[in-house]
Amino acid sequence: MVTIKDIAKIANVSTGTVDRVIHNRQGVSEKTKERINKILKENNFKINVIARSLALRKKYSIAVLMPGFNNDNLFWKSPYLGISKARDEMNHLGVQIEYFQFSQLDEVSYKKQCDIIVELNPDAVIFSPYFQKETLEFTKRLEGKSIPYLFINLDLHGYKNICFIGQDAYKSGYLAAKLMHLCTGNKTDFLIPLVESKLQNNSVLENRIKGFKDYFDLKQLSINYKTLYFEGLRDENLIKLELNAILKKNPHISGVLVPSSRISIISRGISKAYKNKLTLIGFDTTTQNIECLKNDEVTFLISQKSFNQGYQSVKVITDYLIQNIQPSKKIFSPIEIITKENVEFSQRNKWEYKKINS
Amino acid sequence: MVTIKDIAKIANVSTGTVDRVIHNRQGVSEKTKERINKILKENNFKINVIARSLALRKKYSIAVLMPGFNNDNLFWKSPYLGISKARDEMNHLGVQIEYFQFSQLDEVSYKKQCDIIVELNPDAVIFSPYFQKETLEFTKRLEGKSIPYLFINLDLHGYKNICFIGQDAYKSGYLAAKLMHLCTGNKTDFLIPLVESKLQNNSVLENRIKGFKDYFDLKQLSINYKTLYFEGLRDENLIKLELNAILKKNPHISGVLVPSSRISIISRGISKAYKNKLTLIGFDTTTQNIECLKNDEVTFLISQKSFNQGYQSVKVITDYLIQNIQPSKKIFSPIEIITKENVEFSQRNKWEYKKINS
DNA sequence: AATATTTTCGTGTACGCACACAAAAATAGA
């Protein structure tokens, strides 16, 4: 392993000079700067992050802002756990994380948390830009303070975020269509129920649906689909009634696509008689959804590995802060196909498993 | 953050004494030992692992033994890259890796490398136990020297390996059957070609085939399948001839399962006329296999994320050596379903991408 | 040419810990 000292000896200068070159600090003549840079490259010098963080003992505070989760809607637990894991792994690098939650129902709670974060003056922010207007103001203030920020799970365009981490929603919908096509064959009547879609005033759902449709268009198959909205409907009985009414009225429906993470609710709402004849495809491996897979109610789930999204977001930000590594603008999560047969191997992160059960 | 120095000051002793207590070294009177332990607890002292690994800077040498790879058979490149990544990430923890390769054709080359490794006296060994007899002797000698070892990709029973990292072959075959079933519907005549299966005198292939069959058994569907062996056949024209002859003779065959990573060879050997009517399912995302996916020649690939297997094996061994963390005996890799639609997101490890193209 | 100023570079210390060595204290042996 080649150290700064080694480089200094080779270049016949002091460690201080090498240090200046490495960190691009001024006070070094162009000539020696070039020379040292060359030597650094030749010897494949890589900074020892261990020693670095010890010497710096600087604390990096990272603020994370995401929707909360509860037993009714567990989706956001997964990225939370990923972030927690990253925190545990990197806390000796001086990384400190403060976690903020808001309600998807309530943009005021979002704005409130944004204000607190700005006040806090963190070194970086990871967040899911749920509400457009508030996000615009938030990012303006962050930029004013030169605080870098990163989008997770949900993407917006025209911002100076250092990167986006999440799934390509369009393509995941496209894949869902392919799987649906495989399962239903020539039957091309589908139902697309949306649960509280207004809450997620984001583009993910529509992009998935667009991808779904485009697949069939591209194959020159004309499909019929019914979109069904359940807004603010907390009463599962009502969902059930309405669902089964529609299915009764449309006996040709062969498949149900739930473009959000709420397929378990829909599945519960469809009576057995229909369910046996239907192919259900949904997104995200929440505990309830996995249950539906195992019970053969749902054929496919498409996962975006949101645990990894959480983990990776912290990793990317940390690399950015500590080593000034620029990530690529878009980091796309895998589009995983989960079935009854491989589900047990998909989320087998031991850490995740432990935490979930504790 | 409370340091050893702080504790020493509180206890009115030197840092050396505190150090002895922390590491349970001898040379401290019972009385002060108890006193310091109490103070440690009271102040919730936690060792700074960063400073620790910097001070220790112990070098751990890890030997890796795997089959080699070439343009004809790229499978083992992937775990190699995973290992290389882990090496780069952990080299500042003192991890040093020596990589050894052998030929799957030649047990002598295997044995030769084993000998060299034993001679080398590494701190740990990661390897794929290809040849049983030689492995038995190898592990005996390692155990004699108390060198821990780990199996990767291929599992053997009755050994004292600290763990196995790889796929559950049986279940991956089972999943392959489900996908095949989805694609072929009621047609249940299949072809299972094996390329150089003798070379891989291991249980992976047979377990996959077993899982494949069991799926249909469990669904009470009787299937017919033909197994075809291409041993040492380097001439692709011969493969082509034989394949098409069989397909001609058995017009009911609706699907082809290649339980190894060599589906691209088989696909090349099937003429267009047949291919359009067949569902091809194979394993592992080698460059050539991915090409087949993109060309619509292959419907599904099942991946075992061998890149991750390589990466993880180093991580597990490192944690074991440095922090004495015992892994679980079996670490199963995910069984990923790869299609044309999600392949671009499956291997998107930037590092991997870069290295492959360089 | 002599001094002042700026640019460029070298030195020393700290980060928290491990470990070798030295010193002091306690005990044993005479």
Add this chain to the structure above:
DNA sequence: TCTATTTTTGTGTGCGTACACGAAAATATT
């Protein structure tokens, strides 16, 4: 009681890096 031995404790240095400070060299000013 005085040395010899053992037990217990303290000190110092190094790991690789960051950074403040000061020294030297180069340049500018008079």
